[in-house]
Amino acid sequence: MKLAHTKTCSGSKVKIEDEEIKCKICDVLFVNDQMKLEHVLKEHNVNLNAENICQYCYKNSSSLEEHQDHLVEIHSDEIFKREKRSYSCEVCLKLFRYVKDVIEHCVKEHEMDSKLVKPFLCDKCDTRFTSSANMIQHKQYHEGTRSHICSFCGKSYITKSDLTVHEYTHLNKRNYKCEICDRAFNTNKNLRSHKLVVHTDSSLWKYHCNMCDKRFPLKSGFDQHTRRHTGDKRFQCLICPKSFISSSELRKHMTFHSNVKAFKCSHCDKEYKDRRVYEIHLTKVHGIGNAKIPIRIKKFACHICPSTFFDKQKLSRHLCTHTGIKPYACTMCEKRFTDKSYLKHHFKVTHNVVELHFDDVGDVKIMH
Known part of the structure; x- marks a missing residue:
């Protein structure tokens, strides 16, 4: 009896006259147990689990007890398709009913560290997690609900932890100090980013562009660089039709729609819209700071006469003298x-x- 049932579980056909395979609910006959099981799941919507799935295959209680020793191997697909909670191995994708079984399997079969096993898989993407708490927080990003609001500036965040990290910038305590240089930061995340960007060899940077072989320490910089290759300008100006690859470029552009010059030199009457231009002015004119002063090269040449210019606008102005426009x-x-x-x-x-x-x-x- 056990041998016949094993064959039917694997999908092998048996003759009806050898063994009658009947649905207990509607008495319909089937060629094998697999077809009967699919019929019960689909037509009668029976919630089969590890405790009752074999009752639709076995009529003999002693054979049922023997069979249940190999329950997971024989019925794993049917069980876990019906179970709401199931956990899989990240290496071989084998399904398990309990987290502890996944961890035990990964340690024994794949020689993994138990603390690094990630049995929790997001049902909306392929990201895995070591704990259910981290997965629940991750799912909040898929929902996109910004219910956590900063009491200092009104910005909203998806998770409480993101809000807490943001509020550290308002407190400006800079408790996270770099042990290599004298820089200090408001959050541990900013400190880690600083170490990657400043103190890590560029050959060890994680993110690598397949189009131009450039490497990047942070995913944000890599994503922005990739958009330059693809031409994805997702940041749209609300005043004019122009769009930009990054939010920083959009913010810089918005200053041109305003006459506000927020950066005022305290040593002279000069005012600037852009911080970088202001810092260059301080270094170049007043000797304050260490801003890198750009070396200007006349790389724009007139095709009519030998004149060359620093920028495209001055070349365009010069060409008007030739055309009279x-x-x-x-x-x-x-x-x-x-x-x-x-x-x-x-x-x-x-x-x-x-x-x-x-x-x-x-x-x-x-x-x-």
Whole structure:
């Protein structure tokens, strides 16, 4: 009896006259036990588990007891498809009913450290976890609900731990100190990033671009670099049609839509919109700080005459002298100019207008 049942569990056909395989609910006959089992699961929606699945195969209680010694091997697919909770081995994908069984299997069969076994698999992606708590927190990112709000600035976060890390930046205690240099950080995550970027050899950086062989220490930098290859500009300006690869580029662009110059030099009257330009000014003019002063090269050449220029805009202005085109028009009189700076000077001297704003197509907006 046990041999016949083993064959039917493996899907081998048996003759109806040799053994009658009947559904206990509706008395329908089947060629083998596997077909009968699929019928019970599908047609009668019976919730079979490890305790009752074999009752649909065995009529003899003694044979049933013998068979249950090999229960997992014979019926693992049927059991775990019906069980709500199941855990799999990350190496061979074998299914288990309990976490402890997965850990024991990985240690014994795959010689893994028990603390590194990840039996918890996210049902929305392929990420694995060592604990159910970490998996539950991970699933919150799939849901995307930002219910944790910072009491300092109003920013919202998906998890409580993310909010806690963020609030450390407001406290600015910088308790995490680098043992290699004198830098200190508000969070342990920032300290780890610092060590990777500054104190780790670039050949050991984890993220490698297959298109240009560049390496990156952080996934965020790698993802941004990859978008440059693909042209994925997902950060859209709300004022104009321009879009950008990174949020930092968008923030920098937004300053051009505003006349606010947040960086004011305390040693002279200069004001700047961009922090980097402001720091270069301090180093170059006042000898303060150690900002890297860019070396300017006249790499834009006129194809009509030998003139060369530092930037593309000055080359475009120069080309107007050859073509006679004057794209910048005064809105208060009929004069036209080859460059924005000439038009600004004209407004200031002739019309006593100091504040001007140019939109993306070059039209003038007078600021009152």
